[in-house]
Amino acid sequence: xxxxxxxxxxxxxxxxxxxxxxxxxxxxxxxxxxxxxxxxxxxxxxxxxxxxxxxxxxxxxxxxxxxxxxxxxxxxxxxxxxxxxxxxxxxxxxxxxxxxxxxxxxxxxxxxxxxxxxxxxxxxxxxxxxxxxxxxxxxxxxxxxxxxxxxxxxxxxxxxxxxxxxxxxxxxxxxxxxxxxxxxxxxxxxxxxxxxxxxxxxxxxxxxxxxxxxxxxxxxxxxxxxxxxxxxxxxxxxxxxxxxxxxxxxxxxxxxxxxxxxxxxxxxxxxxxxxxxxxxxxxxxxxxxxxxxxxxxxxxxxxxxxxxxxxxxxxxxxxxxxxxxxxxxxxxxxxxxxxxxxxxxxxxxxxxxxxxxxxxxxxxxxxxxxxxxxxxxxxxxxxxxxxxxxx
Ligand code: BGC
Numbered sequence: 001x002x003x004x005x006x007x008x009x010x011x012x013x014x015x016x017x018x019x020x021x022x023x024x025x026x027x028x029x030x031x032x033x034x035x036x037x038x039x040x041x042x043x044x045x046x047x048x049x050x051x052x053x054x055x056x057x058x059x060x061x062x063x064x065x066x067x068x069x070x071x072x073x074x075x076x077x078x079x080x081x082x083x084x085x086x087x088x089x090x091x092x093x094x095x096x097x098x099x100x101x102x103x104x105x106x107x108x109x110x111x112x113x114x115x116x117x118x119x120x121x122x123x124x125x126x127x128x129x130x131x132x133x134x135x136x137x138x139x140x141x142x143x144x145x146x147x148x149x150x151x152x153x154x155x156x157x158x159x160x161x162x163x164x165x166x167x168x169x170x171x172x173x174x175x176x177x178x179x180x181x182x183x184x185x186x187x188x189x190x191x192x193x194x195x196x197x198x199x200x201x202x203x204x205x206x207x208x209x210x211x212x213x214x215x216x217x218x219x220x221x222x223x224x225x226x227x228x229x230x231x232x233x234x235x236x237x238x239x240x241x242x243x244x245x246x247x248x249x250x251x252x253x254x255x256x257x258x259x260x261x262x263x264x265x266x267x268x269x270x271x272x273x274x275x276x277x278x279x280x281x282x283x284x285x286x287x288x289x290x291x292x293x294x295x296x297x298x299x300x301x302x303x304x305x306x307x308x309x310x311x312x313x314x315x316x317x318x319x320x321x322x323x324x325x326x327x328x329x330x331x332x333x334x335x336x337x338x339x340x341x342x343x344x345x346x347x348x349x350x351x352x353x354x355x356x357x358x359x360x361x362x363x364x365x366x367x368x369x370x371x372x373x374x375x376x377x378x379x380x381x382x383x384x385x386x387x388x389x390x391x
Contacts, residue, residue: 077114087314113153148181185211225310232273321356
């Protein structure tokens with residue numbers, strides 16, 4: 001073997017080693033946000049598996065300087081885990097999900113997902129825009145739910161690590177093509193997750209279209225602030241004087257009903273379990289809470305929508321958003337058939353979701369705030385899940 005040959009072999013060998021390291025590595029520090037000027041915190045990236053079509057998917061670990069950590073995957077923009085401290089400073093995971101990508105690919109009730117193009121239900125999967133009727137896939141009883149058969153929770157987003165002074169951030173981009181899942185217009189979506197220094201997981205959405213369309217983006221993390229057991233002892237405050245009652249298929253009737261005197265009055269912090277089993281038609285329709293609250297705050301303004309306190313851990317979750325509504329869902333369709341992270345069998349009401357959004361079925365309710373996006377306009381939505389503790 002000539003010197004030239006051995007040099008070539010060496011080059012080949014090192015290239016192979018590097019490829020193996022990148023492919024098989026656990027956390028790959030390439031793209032560490034802390035290296036970038038002005039940036040705070042850290043992001044690492046590693047392979048997380050492949051979709052059914054064979055597209056590789058990565059897992060991004062965001063850490064702020066306080067030790068909080070969010071793991072996010074560019075398949076579905078899924079929040080895979082979220083570790084925040086309890087009142088003794090002990091970090092614990094506060095979201096439900098699976099350990100491996102495979103679980104999400106097989107079947108998931110939207111654990112941790114980005115939801116779009118339209119969050120929640122559209123009645124009978126039909127709506128009319130500019131005089132034209134659009135038909136969507138029916139995937140929930142007689143209705144369309146969470147963007148269709150293959151919503152934004154089941155697509156691969158293009159990831160980019162960002163350096164920001166607020167904390168480590170992950171940008172995810174997706175182009176939803178004209179007529180995808182029946183919706184009109186090419187919709188270009190950018191979602192940026194940032195793990196802030198005050199232990200907030202922030203999500204900034206922007207979207208633009210080339211045809212009139214409807215858009216309603218949200219986030220579907222299932223929270224349990226104790227990291228185990230049911231959700232009934234979590235104490236919830238929702239800043240809303242009204243909610244939107246539903247029919248038996250969970251489509252809003254169009255009424256904005258005062259919460260006063262109903263089990264939907266969360267203006268004062270109340271345990272989820274305090275009234276959830278009351279003999280109330282709305283609670284029966286949802287098998288618990290699965291409703292949209294009309295938040296008391298000016299439209300488009302970032303503000304607190306809800307606060308949840310879990311007494312055993314002392315953890316507090318505040319939900320902030322620029323949207324007019326909040327879907328509060330108490331995990332009523334969890335039924336013990338899913339085994340999640342660490343072998344936890346997810347039972348009825350083991351978690352809750354707080355989904356800031358426009359009201360369900362808005363395209364069919366002219367009295368609800370509009371969800372129409374036109375060419376030249378920019379859809380914007382910021383939401384924050386902010387964690388702290390109470391003594
Ligand atoms: C809906 C529930 C649904 C859940 C998971 C929530 O946003 O309101 O009715 O079961 O998502 O699919």
